[in-house]
Amino acid sequence: MASAPGPHRTIKVPKGARDFLPEQMAVRQRVFDVVTRVFERHGAVTIDTPVFELKETLLGQYGEESKLIYDLADQGGELLSLRYDLTVPFARFLATYKITNLKRYQLGRVYRRDQPAISRGRFREFYQCDLDIAGDYPCMVADAEALRVLIEVLDEFAGLSEHHRRRLGSYQIKLSHRQLLDAVLSLCGVPADKLRSVCSSIDKLDKEPWEAVRREMIEVKQLAPQTAERIGEYVTRSDAPWALLEALRADTALCCGRYGAEAALDEMQRLFEFLEAMGGALSRCVFCLSLARGLDYYTGLIFEAVLTDGNTPLGSVGAGGRYDKLVEDFCGRRVPCVGASLGIERIFSLVEEAEREWAAARNRPIRASKTRVLVAGIGRVNLTERMRLCDELWRAQIPAEFVYAPKPKMPRQLQYALETGIPLLAILGEDELAQNRVALKRLSTQQQVTVERGAAFLQQVREWLAAEEDE
Amino acid sequence: MASAPGPHRTIKVPKGARDFLPEQMAVRQRVFDVVTRVFERHGAVTIDTPVFELKETLLGQYGEESKLIYDLADQGGELLSLRYDLTVPFARFLATYKITNLKRYQLGRVYRRDQPAISRGRFREFYQCDLDIAGDYPCMVADAEALRVLIEVLDEFAGLSEHHRRRLGSYQIKLSHRQLLDAVLSLCGVPADKLRSVCSSIDKLDKEPWEAVRREMIEVKQLAPQTAERIGEYVTRSDAPWALLEALRADTALCCGRYGAEAALDEMQRLFEFLEAMGGALSRCVFCLSLARGLDYYTGLIFEAVLTDGNTPLGSVGAGGRYDKLVEDFCGRRVPCVGASLGIERIFSLVEEAEREWAAARNRPIRASKTRVLVAGIGRVNLTERMRLCDELWRAQIPAEFVYAPKPKMPRQLQYALETGIPLLAILGEDELAQNRVALKRLSTQQQVTVERGAAFLQQVREWLAAEEDE
Known part of the structure; x- marks a missing residue:
């Protein structure tokens, strides 16, 4: 039945969404592996x-x-929406199964119908990687571990190579506390019903100068100019954790028993002690009153990991905080939570840059496939003979391929191996076939040996592959 | 600022969709690992x-x-739909990037607004795991490798344990060819414009008896009774590949040069030769004229993997075939493809059953976490001391936890380790702290030693963990 060629369809990717090519996926999978390994280590x-x-x-x-x-369109049945983050579904999950303790991580896609800004890494479909710890635990223990995990992930990336370190090795963790911020704002004269709204203004301090934020507070949020001035004196403060803690403790206006600052500072002190016990994680941290975090649901500690170049901030690679009321909002049961979310799309781009540079420095391609051996034929060796040898490698769990052509020329097979980064060539000629042998070639060193098929062949393959791994 | 408790929200999972609990996710990840390992081996x-x-x-x-x-709802901008399978997006992907050769695998979720039948494993959101080979290659080479991969995945699962083998070890791969089926139907008197429609009737033969399918052909598809009878003589035939091939070659009515059966049989012969070269993959196959496959886009080889219990079919665990025109439909460029899709949700359930049984047989829980060591404290050892020891393990890349309580009782810590399957307990008491030592306990054997902190401790941990892995 002859069919007319179909109408050529639109072959566009939806706006703000992306395809990922094999080389990009290889990098993304390595990133996921690192993140997962650290999360599981905890x-x-x-x-x-x-x-x-x-x-x-x-x-x-x-x-x-x-x-x-x-x-989603209303096609009958329930009204549905695509998830916007992983936090609200996590809270819904805890409520559904009446779970009160869980240290969970989740890597998943979320959806935001935002104006995409591809160059700044803002997409409509993107990944989030979250670690959240739910449970009614002693003060700041879970918070400290969440921070330690965030630090460990970033350090693990930085440790991959000099190229990775250059991009991800220099960062700071900014710490603050919602109740402390509320105390500061109350002291400065902000009425209770404007606390959240003034917080969102402060949250802009990482992108805008104080002057612009001050103007917004006065003109949009209707604060008195002297209130804004007093806020300015606090929120521009940022220092080593113990130093700022001490300074704030000595601030008798703030710590006068009226605003709840003391309890927040006690929590921060406990956190600092725990972070010091956890391998000096505190040395990565700054206590920073300009940190406010946009989302309303935070109730205690808040934090953000920011890449820096000396003193220049280069953007966020992770953030989080404590949200003790979200699960309660679903089910009425109190399940306090603290969580850290990696800025994984930004990490992907940085790791991708680093891997390109690394691969170029070693004069190797970024490998998308895991193939270790290309089974090549010369002369009149046919396809089925190459399949048979490939089969021996597959059975030995060694990733192997052959070129899908009846009698491909040697240069073409070699070219394929070089382009895709396959380290070994197992060559079958008529002589080898007749003698039940294989010529094995290691491309990086140009070594070549002819070995008997079977155990001797597999052993030589394994030996050279182990040597390649060590490089 | 005191806030009234929020309105308690609906905490329902959307109809036909599912949450996965940690133990289920652990099984799903092992399944993905097996599948990915085999795909990458090729x-x-x-x-x-x-x-x-x-x-x-x-x-x-x-x-x-x-x-x-x-x-998706029309909220302005492009009209979007959730993907229905991974095959059409793959064809769109090839068209978008003008790719003409690619051996790609993909594990992803797809969406069907079908009536859910949870007990039969039919969901509205579910995973597909596909391997597709795009490219204009010599006849049946890619087809043979796709089949070999399907067989290798199933064998890999069956090889995990006796419990897995019992559920996944007994299967058949049914093979047929769309052009051969068309030739048979034409010979039997089916007009060209009814070929696809009669194919969908034949496709029901795995669920319904021939008598019901015959009735549909006559009553719904309006075939003459004698045409249906003749079809019945063919489509009930199923035999060892070479035997049925020989029988069909000897069928002079079919192979008379008019229906194109000869070309299809030549392709099948080539396939059988390749499958024999690939480690006897052919021995898993049956040549089966009742196989028709529902989807319209297949153009050549079609196949299906069916679990069997002796001669009773227990349902499909994979299927696929050649579709040479789908990419052309998008972009006008000919990119022939062949693909295999695993029935991964069914495989998940079977593996989950097997793992539960396996775990029960060894009297161990199905482990969701990877934690290897629980750092436990006794007496007046405080939280920060346990954190410090945990930190030493994390630095050595050993997954470790401590119980989040100030001074938990030993039985509670032991209980936690047993319930979650943590094999080692590193115990800190006041004596150990004073002497810079750790008491290490292996739960499976009840061995306990006290070692010096640092290298000696880590070495003892590694030794016992290696012994645990070997079991």
Whole structure:
């Protein structure tokens, strides 16, 4: 039955979404492997939730950002929306199964109908990698471990090579506390009903100068100029953790028993002690009153990991904090939580740059495939003979390929191996076939030996592959 | 600022979708690891595409099933739909990047607004695991490798334990060819415009008896009774590959040069030769004329992996075939493809059953976490001391945890280790702290030693963990 060629369809990727090519996926998988390894080193387990939730589950969780939620069409049945982050579904999950303790990590895609800004890494479909610890634990223990995990992930990336270190090795963890910020704002004269709104202004301090934020506080948020001035004196303060803690403790206006600053400072002190016990994690941290975090749901510690170049901040690679009321909002049961979310899309780009540079420095391609041996034929050796040898490698768990052509020329097979980074060539000629032998060639060193097929061949393959790994 | 408790929200998972708990995720990840390892052993690379595509991209690709596609709400901008499978997005991907050769695998979620049947494993959100080989290659080479990969994946699962073998070890790969089926139907008197429609009737033969299918052919598809009878004589035939091939070659009515059966049989012969060269993969196969496959886009070889219990079929665990025109439909460029898709949700359930049984047989829990050492404290040892020891383990890349309580009782810590399957306990008491030592306990053997902290401690941990792995 002859069919007319179909109408050529639109072959566009949806706006703000992306395809990933094999080389990019190889990098992404290495990034996921590192993250997963660190999360699992801390005993975290993973869960999965659907890509969509009931529209009702997400409603009213994201403040002004709610307009960016993707809804599914009403095709009958439940009204659904694509998940906007992994935190609200996690809270819904805890509520559903009445779970009160869980150290969970999750790597998943989330969706925001935002104006995409590809150059700045803002997409409509992107990954989040979160570690959250739910449970009613002693003050700051879980918080300290969440921070330690964030630091460990970043250090693990930086440790991969000099190229990775240059991009990811220099960062700071900014620490603050929502209740401390509220105390400061109350002291400065901000009324209780404007606390959250003034917080969002402060949150802009990482992108805008104090002068612009001050103007917004006065003109948009309607604060008295002297209130804004007093806020300015606090929120521009940033120092080594113990130093700022001491300074704030000595601030008798703030610590006068009226604003709740003392309890927040006690928590920070406990946190600093724990972070010091955890391998000096505190040395990576700055106590920073300009940190406010946009989301409303934080109730205690807040933090953000920022790449720096000397003193210049280069953008966030992770953030999080304590949210003790989100699960309660779903089910009425109190399940305090603290979580850290990696800026994984930014980490992907940085690792990708580093790997390109690394590969170029070693004059090797970024490998997408895991193939270790190319089974090549010369002369009149046919396809089935190459398949048979490939089969021996597959059975020995060694990734192997052959070129899909009846009698490919040797230069073409060699070229394929070089381009895709396959380290070994197992060559079958008519002589080798007749003698039950294989010529094995190691491309990086140009060594070549002819060995008997079977155990001797596999052993030589393994030996050279081990040598390649060591390089 | 005191806030009233929020309105308690609906905490329902959307219909036909699922959450996965940590133990289930551990099984799913092991399944993905096995599948990925086999795919990569064959040099396959992975790609990723968005969860949604332009509505236009999916339109008209799935015949009657198109009504099951999830659309996104029209919130301005492009009209989008959730992907229905991974094959059409793969074809769109090849067209987008003008790729003409690619051996790619993809593990991803797809969406069907079908009536869920949880007990039979039919969901609205589920995973597909596909391997597809795109490229204009010599006849049946790629097809043979796709089949070999399918067989290797199933054998790899069956090889995990006796419990896995019992569930996944007994299967058959049914083989057929669309052009051969068309030749048979033409010979029997089916007009060209009814070929696809009669194929869908034949496709029901794995669920319904011939008598029901015959009735549908006559009553619904309006075939003459004698045409249906003649079809019945062919499509009930199933035999060892070489035997049925020989029988069909000897069928002079079929192989009379008019219907194109000869070319299809030549392809099957080539395939059988290749499968024999690939480690006897052919011995797993049956040549089976009742196999028709529902989807319209197949153009050559078709296949299906069916679990069997003796002669009773227990359902499909994989299927695929050649589709040479799908990419052309997008971009006008001919890119022949062949692909195999695993019935991964069914495999998940079977592996989960096997692992539960396996764990029960060894009297161990299914482990969700990777923690190897629980750092426990006794007496007046405080939290920071346990953190410090945990930190030493983390630095040595050993997954470790401590219980988040100020001074937990020993039985509680032991209980936690037993329940979550942590094999070693590193115990700090006041004596150990004073002497810079650690008491290390191996739970499976009840061995306990006290060693010096630092290198000696880490070495003893590694030694016992290696012994645990060997069991």
